[in-house]
Amino acid sequence: MVDTLVIGGGIAGLSLAARCVKHGSVVVLEAESAFGYHSSGRSVAHAHFGLGDDVIRALTALSMERLAEVPEDGSPPAGVVHPSLHIASADDLDALDELEAQHRRFATNFYRIGGIEAQDMVPVLTDWSVNEAVLDYAALKLDADVMLQGHIRAVRSGGGQMHCSSQVKAIVCSNGGWVVETTSESYRAARIVNAAGAWADVIADMAGVSQIKLEPRRRTVISFDGPSGQDISNWPFIKTVGEGFYMLPEGAGRLLASSMDATPCEPCDAAPEELDIATAAHRVEEGTTLEIRRIHHSWAGLRSFARDERPVVGFAPDAPGFFWFAGQGGFGLQTSPALADLGEHLLFGTPLPEEFAGFGLSPELLSPDRLRA
Numbered sequence: 001m002v003d004t005l006v007i008g009g010g011i012a013g014l015s016l017a018a019r020c021v022k023h024g025s026v027v028v029l030e031a032e033s034a035f036g037y038h039s040s041g042r043s044v045a046h047a048h049f050g051l052g053d054d055v056i057r058a059l060t061a062l063s064m065e066r067l068a069e070v071p072e073d074g075s076p077p078a079g080v081v082h083p084s085l086h087i088a089s090a091d092d093l094d095a096l097d098e099l100e101a102q103h104r105r106f107a108t109n110f111y112r113i114g115g116i117e118a119q120d121m122v123p124v125l126t127d128w129s130v131n132e133a134v135l136d137y138a139a140l141k142l143d144a145d146v147m148l149q150g151h152i153r154a155v156r157s158g159g160g161q162m163h164c165s166s167q168v169k170a171i172v173c174s175n176g177g178w179v180v181e182t183t184s185e186s187y188r189a190a191r192i193v194n195a196a197g198a199w200a201d202v203i204a205d206m207a208g209v210s211q212i213k214l215e216p217r218r219r220t221v222i223s224f225d226g227p228s229g230q231d232i233s234n235w236p237f238i239k240t241v242g243e244g245f246y247m248l249p250e251g252a253g254r255l256l257a258s259s260m261d262a263t264p265c266e267p268c269d270a271a272p273e274e275l276d277i278a279t280a281a282h283r284v285e286e287g288t289t290l291e292i293r294r295i296h297h298s299w300a301g302l303r304s305f306a307r308d309e310r311p312v313v314g315f316a317p318d319a320p321g322f323f324w325f326a327g328q329g330g331f332g333l334q335t336s337p338a339l340a341d342l343g344e345h346l347l348f349g350t351p352l353p354e355e356f357a358g359f360g361l362s363p364e365l366l367s368p369d370r371l372r373a
């Protein structure tokens with residue numbers, strides 16, 4: 001009998017599994033041949049305060065310091081400082097005021113700057129696209145692979161078992177525990193953690209547990225050349241406060257961008273659609289002086305949301321031993337340390353860091369109970 005069986009080997013499942021190994025035996029089952037194959041490996045991996053509500057920003061603020069920490073074993077940190085520049089046209093200044101107020105609550109090192117100063121940093125921005133901006137110097141560029149590998153090491157060194165190519169096909173509640181079947185193995189577990197990302201409701205169906213009605217939404221990212229002869233490696237992560245785009249440097253001389261599309265779709269191996277690629281390129285050309293001649297590559301991934309767009313963490317009200325760890329939307333990497341704190345607290349009774357209460361965060365705000373009715 002396994003103490004905790006985690007379904008899903010993305011950032012959610014792995015970060016919580018790394019906590020679970022401190023409290024008993026753990027098995028992680030991942031359907032694909034590699035961990036992080038779906039959303040966690042398709043993120044643009046930037047941690048900032050430009051998305052979500054107060055709960056998401058509080059979870060982000062609670063995570064930032066740990067994401068930037070250099071691990072004791074000398075391995076690279078999950079995140080390195082890389083500023084965020086939130087830009088607003090003259091029509092979007094109210095939204096920028098609101099975002100600045102949010103930064104006052106949650107961020108540690110930010111400034112309101114004028115359009116000219118923003119254009120000094122990123123010369124391709126046009127007068128139209130940036131009237132004013134909020135510059136957050138403490139935002140982080142995350143490394144999803146470093147994060148996943150760190151958790152994998154922690155699970156293994158804690159004695160946990162991890163299996164890729166192990167798709168869960170059936171789940172039965174039996175004798176106060178769970179029997180979980182893959183195509184080749186059967187496991188008995190005292191509790192299951194449902195960290196199956198876009199498939200979390202599929203897992204609930206298998207187990208006969210009420211769905212949380214998660215909505216996966218597709219997002220598309222394109223990669224293209226930056227302006228020739230310019231060093232763009234020090235450009236910030238640039239994001240419009242209203243509808244528009246985000247853009248960030250990628251490796252030598254290239255940029256990544258997205259129109260921040262959020263198209264509802266079924267759980268799947270998401271692929272970019274021509275129209276979404278074209279929209280991303282058009283939005284960048286509209287807001288900058290860049291001309292995108294060639295898209296080097298593009299990809300799409302799913303961001304999955306509960307109806308209030310907050311994560312879902314806690315035992316299912318209708319199924320003892322079935323633990324939800326889902327709905328990480330577009331912020332699953334940047335909130336993962338705080339969400340793992342909460343998961344560990346609810347599963348094993350470890351104390352929550354005091355800062356949770358300081359930000360007005362209580363487990364009820366993320367509980368699956370709130371989604372009943």
Ligand SMILES: Cc1cc2nc3c(=O)[nH]c(=O)nc-3n(C[C@H](O)[C@H](O)[C@H](O)COP(=O)(O)OP(=O)(O)OC[C@H]3O[C@@H](n4cnc5c(N)ncnc54)[C@H](O)[C@@H]3O)c2cc1C
Pocket residue numbers: 007008009010011012013029030031032035036037038039040041042043044045046047166167168169195196197198199203219220221300301302303326327328329330331332333334335
């Ligand atoms: C384009 C894009 C940009 C993003 N940018 C950011 C960003 O800048 N910052 C940020 O913090 N977040 C960002 N995100 C969001 C972030 O990537 C997600 O919130 C996070 O990866 C969700 O992690 P997860 O573990 O829940 O899901 P996943 O990584 O999808 O993991 C779930 C896993 O469950 C497995 N699974 C499903 N069904 C089964 C089954 N039956 N048996 C076994 N395994 C199963 C799947 O194969 C999958 O690997 C972005 C996402 C996208 C798509």
